[in-house]
Amino acid sequence: MLNMDGVSVGYGDAPAVLTDISVTVRPGRVLALTGSSGAGKTTLLNAMAGLLRPRDGSVTVDGRPLRDRDHAVEHRIVLIPQDNGLAPILTAAENLQVALVAGGVTPPEALRQTAAMLDLLGLAGQADQLVEELSGGQQQRTAVARGLALRGGVLLADEVTS
Ligand SMILES: Nc1ncnc2c1ncn2[C@@H]1O[C@H](COP(=O)(O)OP(=O)(O)OP(=O)(O)O)[C@@H](O)[C@H]1O
Ligand SMILES: [Mg+2]
Structure with a gap:
């Protein structure tokens, strides 16, 4: 369970983007966050995801304070970033395989899971294509495939419907 309590976040010396935010992410539940452009969705x-340290308040995962991104990864908090975060010079399949192997999956199992997930997202035909040669929507589906393949305890999907 991921919990935020009285969180304020911002950048540099600028005024906080968000103040006094409290939210609980519970297992098995889908939580939607909406807001106008610039409102602070990505910031939140x-x-x-442990990428931005709050100025105030606490972010805890299973009751323990979240330290940084590495700590969040240890707790299987997966982020599908707004800009997809894929390595453009790797193929679609390689982007999934690298992430899976880095997470401790054996290479043969990573190959198997990658093929299954790309198939599920309708990308079987694009597996060996470089990301920079995929269409925008195919790139986003590759990012979704990678996020799902990592089987996070928490999956944070930024602009997932775009
Ligand atoms: N790295 C940064 N440095 C300084 N200010 C930033 C940075 N990232 C975002 N901001 C500012 O924080 C505010 C919230 O931005 P954020 O990206 O969280 O909005 P958003 O709700 O995700 O918007 P969108 O729907 O356009 O993606 C904006 O005013 C933006 O200019
Ligand atoms: Mg955003």
Whole structure:
């Protein structure tokens, strides 16, 4: 369970983007966050993902304070970033395989899971294509495939419907 309590976040010396935010992400539940452009959705997700340290308040995962992104990864908090975060010079399949192997999956199992997930997202035909040669929507589906393949305890999906 991911919990935010009285969180304020911002950048540099600028005024806080968000103040006094409290939210609980519970297992098995889907939580939607909406807001106008610039409202702070990405900022909030980055704080939940351990990428941005709050100025005030606490972010805890299973009751323990979230230290940084590495700590969040240890607790299987997966982020699908707004800009997809894929390595453009790797193929679609390699982007999934690298992430899976880095997470401790054996290479043969990573190959198997990658093929299954790309198939599920309708990308079987694009597996060996470089990301920079995929269409925008295919790139986003590759990012979704990678996020799902990592089987996070928490999956943070920024602009997932775009
Ligand atoms: N790295 C940064 N440095 C300084 N200010 C930033 C940075 N990232 C975002 N901001 C500012 O924080 C505010 C919230 O931005 P954020 O990206 O969280 O909005 P958003 O709700 O995700 O918007 P969108 O729907 O356009 O993606 C904006 O005013 C933006 O200019
Ligand atoms: Mg955003």
